[in-house]
Amino acid sequence: MNSPTFLEGKHALVTGASSGLGWQFALTLARAGAKVTLAARSTDKLETLAKEIEGFDGRALPVRMDVTDVASIRSAVAAAETELGPVDILVNNSGISALSPSEAISEEDFDAVMDTNAKGAFFVAQAVGQSMIKHGHGGKIINIASVASNRVLKQNIAYCMSKAAVKHMTAALADEWGRYNINVNGINPGYIVTGINRDYWETDHGKKLISRLPRRRVGDPEVLDGALLLLAGPGSDFMTGSMIDVDDGLTAKGF
Structure with a gap:
Protein backbone atom coordinates (compact mmCIF):
# COMPACT_ATOMS: atom_id res chain seq x y z
CA MET A 1 0.00 0.00 0.00
CA ASN A 2 1.25 3.49 -0.82
CA SER A 3 2.22 5.77 2.06
CA PRO A 4 0.50 9.19 2.16
CA THR A 5 3.65 10.82 0.74
CA PHE A 6 4.93 8.04 -1.50
CA LEU A 7 5.82 10.57 -4.24
CA GLU A 8 8.09 12.54 -1.90
CA GLY A 9 10.94 14.11 -3.87
CA LYS A 10 9.34 13.53 -7.26
CA HIS A 11 8.69 16.40 -9.66
CA ALA A 12 5.35 16.24 -11.47
CA LEU A 13 4.33 18.54 -14.32
CA VAL A 14 0.60 18.92 -14.96
CA THR A 15 -0.67 20.67 -18.09
CA GLY A 16 -4.07 22.32 -18.17
CA ALA A 17 -3.78 22.77 -14.40
CA SER A 18 -5.80 25.98 -14.14
CA SER A 19 -9.18 24.24 -13.92
CA GLY A 20 -11.13 20.99 -13.95
CA LEU A 21 -9.25 17.72 -14.04
CA GLY A 22 -5.82 19.35 -14.17
CA TRP A 23 -6.52 21.27 -10.96
CA GLN A 24 -7.52 18.05 -9.19
CA PHE A 25 -4.56 16.10 -10.60
CA ALA A 26 -2.14 18.72 -9.27
CA LEU A 27 -3.70 18.70 -5.80
CA THR A 28 -3.66 14.90 -5.66
CA LEU A 29 -0.01 14.62 -6.66
CA ALA A 30 1.00 17.38 -4.25
CA ARG A 31 -0.80 15.66 -1.39
CA ALA A 32 1.14 12.51 -2.26
CA GLY A 33 4.37 14.42 -1.71
CA ALA A 34 5.34 15.50 -5.23
CA LYS A 35 6.68 18.91 -6.15
CA VAL A 36 4.25 20.11 -8.83
CA THR A 37 4.72 22.39 -11.81
CA LEU A 38 1.37 23.90 -12.74
CA ALA A 39 1.18 24.69 -16.45
CA ALA A 40 -1.51 26.57 -18.38
CA ARG A 41 -1.89 29.47 -20.79
CA SER A 42 -2.99 31.83 -18.03
CA THR A 43 -1.12 31.89 -14.73
CA ASP A 44 -3.67 33.87 -12.67
CA LYS A 45 -5.61 30.79 -11.53
CA LEU A 46 -2.38 28.84 -11.18
CA GLU A 47 -1.24 31.29 -8.50
CA THR A 48 -4.41 30.50 -6.53
CA LEU A 49 -3.81 26.78 -6.88
CA ALA A 50 -0.18 27.17 -5.84
CA LYS A 51 -1.25 28.95 -2.65
CA GLU A 52 -3.69 26.13 -1.88
CA ILE A 53 -0.90 23.57 -2.28
CA GLU A 54 1.48 25.64 -0.17
CA GLY A 55 -1.26 25.74 2.48
CA PHE A 56 -0.65 22.05 3.23
CA ASP A 57 3.15 22.47 2.99
CA GLY A 58 3.36 21.37 -0.63
CA ARG A 59 5.54 22.98 -3.27
CA ALA A 60 4.09 24.29 -6.53
CA LEU A 61 5.48 26.32 -9.41
CA PRO A 62 3.10 28.10 -11.82
CA VAL A 63 4.44 28.38 -15.38
CA ARG A 64 2.87 29.71 -18.55
CA MET A 65 2.57 27.08 -21.28
CA ASP A 66 0.60 27.24 -24.52
CA VAL A 67 0.56 23.65 -25.79
CA THR A 68 -0.19 24.84 -29.34
CA ASP A 69 3.19 26.63 -29.38
CA VAL A 70 6.19 24.28 -29.35
CA ALA A 71 8.55 27.07 -28.26
CA SER A 72 6.27 27.82 -25.30
CA ILE A 73 6.27 24.13 -24.33
CA ARG A 74 10.06 23.91 -24.39
CA SER A 75 10.46 27.16 -22.48
CA ALA A 76 8.02 26.06 -19.77
CA VAL A 77 9.67 22.66 -19.32
CA ALA A 78 13.08 24.31 -19.08
CA ALA A 79 11.81 26.80 -16.48
CA ALA A 80 10.19 24.02 -14.46
CA GLU A 81 13.35 21.93 -14.42
CA THR A 82 15.55 24.91 -13.53
CA GLU A 83 13.39 25.53 -10.46
CA LEU A 84 12.35 22.03 -9.35
CA GLY A 85 14.77 19.65 -11.08
CA PRO A 86 14.13 17.05 -13.80
CA VAL A 87 10.51 16.06 -14.38
CA ASP A 88 9.75 12.57 -13.06
CA ILE A 89 6.01 12.52 -13.80
CA LEU A 90 4.10 14.20 -16.64
CA VAL A 91 0.33 14.46 -16.59
CA ASN A 92 -0.46 15.40 -20.18
CA ASN A 93 -3.92 16.81 -19.61
CA SER A 94 -4.61 19.93 -21.73
CA GLY A 95 -7.67 19.56 -23.92
CA ILE A 96 -10.58 21.38 -25.54
CA SER A 97 -13.62 20.39 -27.57
CA ALA A 98 -15.80 21.97 -30.25
CA LEU A 99 -19.34 20.64 -30.40
CA SER A 100 -20.68 20.69 -33.96
CA PRO A 101 -22.33 18.44 -36.53
CA SER A 102 -19.56 17.03 -38.70
CA GLU A 103 -20.93 18.66 -41.82
CA ALA A 104 -20.74 22.07 -40.17
CA ILE A 105 -17.54 22.15 -38.15
CA SER A 106 -15.20 24.92 -39.26
CA GLU A 107 -11.58 24.46 -40.19
CA GLU A 108 -10.69 26.89 -37.40
CA ASP A 109 -12.47 24.82 -34.72
CA PHE A 110 -11.12 21.55 -36.09
CA ASP A 111 -7.56 22.85 -36.09
CA ALA A 112 -7.89 24.29 -32.57
CA VAL A 113 -8.99 20.93 -31.15
CA MET A 114 -6.39 18.89 -33.01
CA ASP A 115 -3.59 21.36 -32.27
CA THR A 116 -4.35 21.29 -28.55
CA ASN A 117 -5.39 17.70 -27.93
CA ALA A 118 -3.22 15.74 -30.36
CA LYS A 119 -0.31 17.87 -31.60
CA GLY A 120 0.05 19.70 -28.29
CA ALA A 121 -0.05 16.49 -26.27
CA PHE A 122 2.66 14.98 -28.45
CA PHE A 123 5.06 17.90 -28.23
CA VAL A 124 4.63 18.15 -24.46
CA ALA A 125 5.41 14.42 -24.22
CA GLN A 126 8.36 14.92 -26.56
CA ALA A 127 9.84 17.78 -24.52
CA VAL A 128 9.55 15.88 -21.26
CA GLY A 129 10.62 12.61 -22.88
CA GLN A 130 13.77 14.23 -24.25
CA SER A 131 14.64 15.40 -20.74
CA MET A 132 13.95 11.98 -19.22
CA ILE A 133 16.16 10.32 -21.83
CA LYS A 134 18.92 12.89 -21.26
CA HIS A 135 18.92 12.46 -17.48
CA GLY A 136 18.72 8.67 -17.70
CA HIS A 137 16.44 8.14 -14.70
CA GLY A 138 13.30 7.13 -16.59
CA GLY A 139 9.92 8.48 -15.57
CA LYS A 140 6.16 8.27 -15.85
CA LEU A 173 5.67 6.14 -27.20
CA ALA A 174 5.55 3.19 -24.80
CA ASP A 175 7.03 1.01 -27.52
CA GLU A 176 9.80 3.48 -28.36
CA TRP A 177 10.71 4.72 -24.90
CA GLY A 178 10.52 1.53 -22.87
CA ARG A 179 14.28 1.08 -23.37
CA TYR A 180 14.79 4.33 -21.45
CA ASN A 181 12.73 3.12 -18.47
CA ILE A 182 9.94 5.57 -19.33
CA ASN A 183 6.46 4.23 -18.60
CA VAL A 184 3.85 5.76 -20.90
CA ASN A 185 0.25 5.05 -19.94
CA GLY A 186 -3.06 6.85 -20.09
CA ILE A 187 -6.48 7.38 -18.56
CA ASN A 188 -9.80 7.42 -20.41
CA PRO A 189 -12.17 9.42 -18.19
CA GLY A 190 -15.89 9.18 -18.69
CA TYR A 191 -18.29 12.03 -17.98
CA ILE A 192 -16.83 14.14 -15.16
CA VAL A 193 -18.35 17.24 -13.56
CA THR A 194 -16.07 20.27 -13.82
CA GLY A 195 -16.55 23.99 -13.46
CA ILE A 196 -16.95 24.34 -17.21
CA ASN A 197 -19.76 21.80 -17.62
CA ARG A 198 -21.41 21.85 -14.17
CA ASP A 199 -24.46 23.83 -15.29
CA TYR A 200 -24.98 21.57 -18.31
CA TRP A 201 -25.78 18.54 -16.13
CA GLU A 202 -28.71 20.46 -14.64
CA THR A 203 -30.30 21.13 -18.05
CA ASP A 204 -32.94 18.88 -19.63
CA HIS A 205 -30.44 17.71 -22.23
CA GLY A 206 -27.84 16.97 -19.55
CA LYS A 207 -30.32 15.04 -17.41
CA LYS A 208 -31.42 13.05 -20.45
CA LEU A 209 -27.82 12.08 -21.15
CA ILE A 210 -27.31 11.01 -17.53
CA SER A 211 -30.42 8.83 -17.79
CA ARG A 212 -28.76 6.87 -20.61
CA LEU A 213 -25.50 6.24 -18.73
CA PRO A 214 -24.94 2.75 -17.25
CA ARG A 215 -25.28 3.90 -13.65
CA ARG A 216 -27.28 7.07 -14.26
CA ARG A 217 -24.63 9.39 -12.85
CA VAL A 218 -21.57 11.47 -13.67
CA GLY A 219 -18.35 11.55 -11.66
CA ASP A 220 -16.46 14.18 -9.71
CA PRO A 221 -12.78 14.76 -10.59
CA GLU A 222 -11.74 12.82 -7.47
CA VAL A 223 -12.87 9.54 -9.06
CA LEU A 224 -9.71 9.65 -11.20
CA ASP A 225 -7.35 9.86 -8.20
CA GLY A 226 -6.85 6.11 -7.90
CA ALA A 227 -5.82 5.61 -11.52
CA LEU A 228 -3.64 8.73 -11.44
CA LEU A 229 -1.71 7.63 -8.34
CA LEU A 230 -1.30 4.11 -9.70
CA LEU A 231 0.25 5.38 -12.91
CA ALA A 232 2.38 8.02 -11.15
CA GLY A 233 3.82 5.63 -8.57
CA PRO A 234 5.74 2.35 -8.33
CA GLY A 235 2.58 0.26 -8.66
CA SER A 236 2.72 0.79 -12.43
CA ASP A 237 6.39 -0.11 -12.90
CA PHE A 238 5.38 -3.17 -14.98
CA MET A 239 2.77 -1.25 -16.97
CA THR A 240 3.40 0.66 -20.18
CA GLY A 241 1.22 1.30 -23.21
CA SER A 242 -1.90 0.76 -21.09
CA MET A 243 -5.07 2.84 -21.09
CA ILE A 244 -7.22 2.70 -17.95
CA ASP A 245 -10.94 3.32 -18.50
CA VAL A 246 -12.45 5.28 -15.59
CA ASP A 247 -15.88 5.77 -17.10
CA ASP A 248 -18.38 4.01 -14.81
CA GLY A 249 -19.03 1.33 -17.42
CA LEU A 250 -19.68 3.58 -20.41
CA THR A 251 -17.18 1.82 -22.69
CA ALA A 252 -18.65 -1.56 -21.73
CA LYS A 253 -22.20 -0.37 -22.51
CA GLY A 254 -23.67 -1.55 -25.80
CA PHE A 255 -24.05 1.00 -28.57
Missing part, protein backbone atom coordinates in the same frame (compact mmCIF):
# COMPACT_ATOMS: atom_id res chain seq x y z
CA ILE A 141 4.12 9.88 -18.61
CA ILE A 142 0.36 9.84 -18.10
CA ASN A 143 -1.71 10.91 -21.10
CA ILE A 144 -5.29 11.98 -20.40
CA ALA A 145 -7.43 10.80 -23.29
CA SER A 146 -11.18 10.15 -22.98
CA VAL A 147 -13.93 7.60 -23.33
CA ALA A 148 -14.08 9.21 -26.80
CA SER A 149 -10.89 7.35 -27.69
CA ASN A 150 -12.97 4.14 -27.59
CA ARG A 151 -16.42 5.17 -28.73
CA VAL A 152 -18.18 7.97 -30.55
CA LEU A 153 -19.53 11.04 -28.78
CA LYS A 154 -22.16 12.59 -31.01
CA GLN A 155 -21.41 15.85 -32.80
CA ASN A 156 -17.87 15.96 -31.42
CA ILE A 157 -15.86 14.67 -34.37
CA ALA A 158 -12.61 16.57 -33.80
CA TYR A 159 -12.52 15.68 -30.11
CA CYS A 160 -13.11 11.99 -30.86
CA MET A 161 -10.38 11.98 -33.50
CA SER A 162 -7.94 13.81 -31.25
CA LYS A 163 -8.44 11.50 -28.28
CA ALA A 164 -8.11 8.40 -30.46
CA ALA A 165 -4.78 9.90 -31.53
CA VAL A 166 -3.73 10.32 -27.88
CA LYS A 167 -4.55 6.66 -27.21
CA HIS A 168 -2.46 5.48 -30.16
CA MET A 169 0.32 7.93 -29.27
CA THR A 170 0.47 6.36 -25.81
CA ALA A 171 1.11 2.92 -27.31
CA ALA A 172 3.67 4.24 -29.81
Whole structure:
Protein backbone atom coordinates (compact mmCIF):
# COMPACT_ATOMS: atom_id res chain seq x y z
CA MET A 1 0.00 0.00 0.00
CA ASN A 2 1.25 3.49 -0.82
CA SER A 3 2.22 5.77 2.06
CA PRO A 4 0.50 9.19 2.16
CA THR A 5 3.65 10.82 0.74
CA PHE A 6 4.93 8.04 -1.50
CA LEU A 7 5.82 10.57 -4.24
CA GLU A 8 8.09 12.54 -1.90
CA GLY A 9 10.94 14.11 -3.87
CA LYS A 10 9.34 13.53 -7.26
CA HIS A 11 8.69 16.40 -9.66
CA ALA A 12 5.35 16.24 -11.47
CA LEU A 13 4.33 18.54 -14.32
CA VAL A 14 0.60 18.92 -14.96
CA THR A 15 -0.67 20.67 -18.09
CA GLY A 16 -4.07 22.32 -18.17
CA ALA A 17 -3.78 22.77 -14.40
CA SER A 18 -5.80 25.98 -14.14
CA SER A 19 -9.18 24.24 -13.92
CA GLY A 20 -11.13 20.99 -13.95
CA LEU A 21 -9.25 17.72 -14.04
CA GLY A 22 -5.82 19.35 -14.17
CA TRP A 23 -6.52 21.27 -10.96
CA GLN A 24 -7.52 18.05 -9.19
CA PHE A 25 -4.56 16.10 -10.60
CA ALA A 26 -2.14 18.72 -9.27
CA LEU A 27 -3.70 18.70 -5.80
CA THR A 28 -3.66 14.90 -5.66
CA LEU A 29 -0.01 14.62 -6.66
CA ALA A 30 1.00 17.38 -4.25
CA ARG A 31 -0.80 15.66 -1.39
CA ALA A 32 1.14 12.51 -2.26
CA GLY A 33 4.37 14.42 -1.71
CA ALA A 34 5.34 15.50 -5.23
CA LYS A 35 6.68 18.91 -6.15
CA VAL A 36 4.25 20.11 -8.83
CA THR A 37 4.72 22.39 -11.81
CA LEU A 38 1.37 23.90 -12.74
CA ALA A 39 1.18 24.69 -16.45
CA ALA A 40 -1.51 26.57 -18.38
CA ARG A 41 -1.89 29.47 -20.79
CA SER A 42 -2.99 31.83 -18.03
CA THR A 43 -1.12 31.89 -14.73
CA ASP A 44 -3.67 33.87 -12.67
CA LYS A 45 -5.61 30.79 -11.53
CA LEU A 46 -2.38 28.84 -11.18
CA GLU A 47 -1.24 31.29 -8.50
CA THR A 48 -4.41 30.50 -6.53
CA LEU A 49 -3.81 26.78 -6.88
CA ALA A 50 -0.18 27.17 -5.84
CA LYS A 51 -1.25 28.95 -2.65
CA GLU A 52 -3.69 26.13 -1.88
CA ILE A 53 -0.90 23.57 -2.28
CA GLU A 54 1.48 25.64 -0.17
CA GLY A 55 -1.26 25.74 2.48
CA PHE A 56 -0.65 22.05 3.23
CA ASP A 57 3.15 22.47 2.99
CA GLY A 58 3.36 21.37 -0.63
CA ARG A 59 5.54 22.98 -3.27
CA ALA A 60 4.09 24.29 -6.53
CA LEU A 61 5.48 26.32 -9.41
CA PRO A 62 3.10 28.10 -11.82
CA VAL A 63 4.44 28.38 -15.38
CA ARG A 64 2.87 29.71 -18.55
CA MET A 65 2.57 27.08 -21.28
CA ASP A 66 0.60 27.24 -24.52
CA VAL A 67 0.56 23.65 -25.79
CA THR A 68 -0.19 24.84 -29.34
CA ASP A 69 3.19 26.63 -29.38
CA VAL A 70 6.19 24.28 -29.35
CA ALA A 71 8.55 27.07 -28.26
CA SER A 72 6.27 27.82 -25.30
CA ILE A 73 6.27 24.13 -24.33
CA ARG A 74 10.06 23.91 -24.39
CA SER A 75 10.46 27.16 -22.48
CA ALA A 76 8.02 26.06 -19.77
CA VAL A 77 9.67 22.66 -19.32
CA ALA A 78 13.08 24.31 -19.08
CA ALA A 79 11.81 26.80 -16.48
CA ALA A 80 10.19 24.02 -14.46
CA GLU A 81 13.35 21.93 -14.42
CA THR A 82 15.55 24.91 -13.53
CA GLU A 83 13.39 25.53 -10.46
CA LEU A 84 12.35 22.03 -9.35
CA GLY A 85 14.77 19.65 -11.08
CA PRO A 86 14.13 17.05 -13.80
CA VAL A 87 10.51 16.06 -14.38
CA ASP A 88 9.75 12.57 -13.06
CA ILE A 89 6.01 12.52 -13.80
CA LEU A 90 4.10 14.20 -16.64
CA VAL A 91 0.33 14.46 -16.59
CA ASN A 92 -0.46 15.40 -20.18
CA ASN A 93 -3.92 16.81 -19.61
CA SER A 94 -4.61 19.93 -21.73
CA GLY A 95 -7.67 19.56 -23.92
CA ILE A 96 -10.58 21.38 -25.54
CA SER A 97 -13.62 20.39 -27.57
CA ALA A 98 -15.80 21.97 -30.25
CA LEU A 99 -19.34 20.64 -30.40
CA SER A 100 -20.68 20.69 -33.96
CA PRO A 101 -22.33 18.44 -36.53
CA SER A 102 -19.56 17.03 -38.70
CA GLU A 103 -20.93 18.66 -41.82
CA ALA A 104 -20.74 22.07 -40.17
CA ILE A 105 -17.54 22.15 -38.15
CA SER A 106 -15.20 24.92 -39.26
CA GLU A 107 -11.58 24.46 -40.19
CA GLU A 108 -10.69 26.89 -37.40
CA ASP A 109 -12.47 24.82 -34.72
CA PHE A 110 -11.12 21.55 -36.09
CA ASP A 111 -7.56 22.85 -36.09
CA ALA A 112 -7.89 24.29 -32.57
CA VAL A 113 -8.99 20.93 -31.15
CA MET A 114 -6.39 18.89 -33.01
CA ASP A 115 -3.59 21.36 -32.27
CA THR A 116 -4.35 21.29 -28.55
CA ASN A 117 -5.39 17.70 -27.93
CA ALA A 118 -3.22 15.74 -30.36
CA LYS A 119 -0.31 17.87 -31.60
CA GLY A 120 0.05 19.70 -28.29
CA ALA A 121 -0.05 16.49 -26.27
CA PHE A 122 2.66 14.98 -28.45
CA PHE A 123 5.06 17.90 -28.23
CA VAL A 124 4.63 18.15 -24.46
CA ALA A 125 5.41 14.42 -24.22
CA GLN A 126 8.36 14.92 -26.56
CA ALA A 127 9.84 17.78 -24.52
CA VAL A 128 9.55 15.88 -21.26
CA GLY A 129 10.62 12.61 -22.88
CA GLN A 130 13.77 14.23 -24.25
CA SER A 131 14.64 15.40 -20.74
CA MET A 132 13.95 11.98 -19.22
CA ILE A 133 16.16 10.32 -21.83
CA LYS A 134 18.92 12.89 -21.26
CA HIS A 135 18.92 12.46 -17.48
CA GLY A 136 18.72 8.67 -17.70
CA HIS A 137 16.44 8.14 -14.70
CA GLY A 138 13.30 7.13 -16.59
CA GLY A 139 9.92 8.48 -15.57
CA LYS A 140 6.16 8.27 -15.85
CA ILE A 141 4.12 9.88 -18.61
CA ILE A 142 0.36 9.84 -18.10
CA ASN A 143 -1.71 10.91 -21.10
CA ILE A 144 -5.29 11.98 -20.40
CA ALA A 145 -7.43 10.80 -23.29
CA SER A 146 -11.18 10.15 -22.98
CA VAL A 147 -13.93 7.60 -23.33
CA ALA A 148 -14.08 9.21 -26.80
CA SER A 149 -10.89 7.35 -27.69
CA ASN A 150 -12.97 4.14 -27.59
CA ARG A 151 -16.42 5.17 -28.73
CA VAL A 152 -18.18 7.97 -30.55
CA LEU A 153 -19.53 11.04 -28.78
CA LYS A 154 -22.16 12.59 -31.01
CA GLN A 155 -21.41 15.85 -32.80
CA ASN A 156 -17.87 15.96 -31.42
CA ILE A 157 -15.86 14.67 -34.37
CA ALA A 158 -12.61 16.57 -33.80
CA TYR A 159 -12.52 15.68 -30.11
CA CYS A 160 -13.11 11.99 -30.86
CA MET A 161 -10.38 11.98 -33.50
CA SER A 162 -7.94 13.81 -31.25
CA LYS A 163 -8.44 11.50 -28.28
CA ALA A 164 -8.11 8.40 -30.46
CA ALA A 165 -4.78 9.90 -31.53
CA VAL A 166 -3.73 10.32 -27.88
CA LYS A 167 -4.55 6.66 -27.21
CA HIS A 168 -2.46 5.48 -30.16
CA MET A 169 0.32 7.93 -29.27
CA THR A 170 0.47 6.36 -25.81
CA ALA A 171 1.11 2.92 -27.31
CA ALA A 172 3.67 4.24 -29.81
CA LEU A 173 5.67 6.14 -27.20
CA ALA A 174 5.55 3.19 -24.80
CA ASP A 175 7.03 1.01 -27.52
CA GLU A 176 9.80 3.48 -28.36
CA TRP A 177 10.71 4.72 -24.90
CA GLY A 178 10.52 1.53 -22.87
CA ARG A 179 14.28 1.08 -23.37
CA TYR A 180 14.79 4.33 -21.45
CA ASN A 181 12.73 3.12 -18.47
CA ILE A 182 9.94 5.57 -19.33
CA ASN A 183 6.46 4.23 -18.60
CA VAL A 184 3.85 5.76 -20.90
CA ASN A 185 0.25 5.05 -19.94
CA GLY A 186 -3.06 6.85 -20.09
CA ILE A 187 -6.48 7.38 -18.56
CA ASN A 188 -9.80 7.42 -20.41
CA PRO A 189 -12.17 9.42 -18.19
CA GLY A 190 -15.89 9.18 -18.69
CA TYR A 191 -18.29 12.03 -17.98
CA ILE A 192 -16.83 14.14 -15.16
CA VAL A 193 -18.35 17.24 -13.56
CA THR A 194 -16.07 20.27 -13.82
CA GLY A 195 -16.55 23.99 -13.46
CA ILE A 196 -16.95 24.34 -17.21
CA ASN A 197 -19.76 21.80 -17.62
CA ARG A 198 -21.41 21.85 -14.17
CA ASP A 199 -24.46 23.83 -15.29
CA TYR A 200 -24.98 21.57 -18.31
CA TRP A 201 -25.78 18.54 -16.13
CA GLU A 202 -28.71 20.46 -14.64
CA THR A 203 -30.30 21.13 -18.05
CA ASP A 204 -32.94 18.88 -19.63
CA HIS A 205 -30.44 17.71 -22.23
CA GLY A 206 -27.84 16.97 -19.55
CA LYS A 207 -30.32 15.04 -17.41
CA LYS A 208 -31.42 13.05 -20.45
CA LEU A 209 -27.82 12.08 -21.15
CA ILE A 210 -27.31 11.01 -17.53
CA SER A 211 -30.42 8.83 -17.79
CA ARG A 212 -28.76 6.87 -20.61
CA LEU A 213 -25.50 6.24 -18.73
CA PRO A 214 -24.94 2.75 -17.25
CA ARG A 215 -25.28 3.90 -13.65
CA ARG A 216 -27.28 7.07 -14.26
CA ARG A 217 -24.63 9.39 -12.85
CA VAL A 218 -21.57 11.47 -13.67
CA GLY A 219 -18.35 11.55 -11.66
CA ASP A 220 -16.46 14.18 -9.71
CA PRO A 221 -12.78 14.76 -10.59
CA GLU A 222 -11.74 12.82 -7.47
CA VAL A 223 -12.87 9.54 -9.06
CA LEU A 224 -9.71 9.65 -11.20
CA ASP A 225 -7.35 9.86 -8.20
CA GLY A 226 -6.85 6.11 -7.90
CA ALA A 227 -5.82 5.61 -11.52
CA LEU A 228 -3.64 8.73 -11.44
CA LEU A 229 -1.71 7.63 -8.34
CA LEU A 230 -1.30 4.11 -9.70
CA LEU A 231 0.25 5.38 -12.91
CA ALA A 232 2.38 8.02 -11.15
CA GLY A 233 3.82 5.63 -8.57
CA PRO A 234 5.74 2.35 -8.33
CA GLY A 235 2.58 0.26 -8.66
CA SER A 236 2.72 0.79 -12.43
CA ASP A 237 6.39 -0.11 -12.90
CA PHE A 238 5.38 -3.17 -14.98
CA MET A 239 2.77 -1.25 -16.97
CA THR A 240 3.40 0.66 -20.18
CA GLY A 241 1.22 1.30 -23.21
CA SER A 242 -1.90 0.76 -21.09
CA MET A 243 -5.07 2.84 -21.09
CA ILE A 244 -7.22 2.70 -17.95
CA ASP A 245 -10.94 3.32 -18.50
CA VAL A 246 -12.45 5.28 -15.59
CA ASP A 247 -15.88 5.77 -17.10
CA ASP A 248 -18.38 4.01 -14.81
CA GLY A 249 -19.03 1.33 -17.42
CA LEU A 250 -19.68 3.58 -20.41
CA THR A 251 -17.18 1.82 -22.69
CA ALA A 252 -18.65 -1.56 -21.73
CA LYS A 253 -22.20 -0.37 -22.51
CA GLY A 254 -23.67 -1.55 -25.80
CA PHE A 255 -24.05 1.00 -28.57
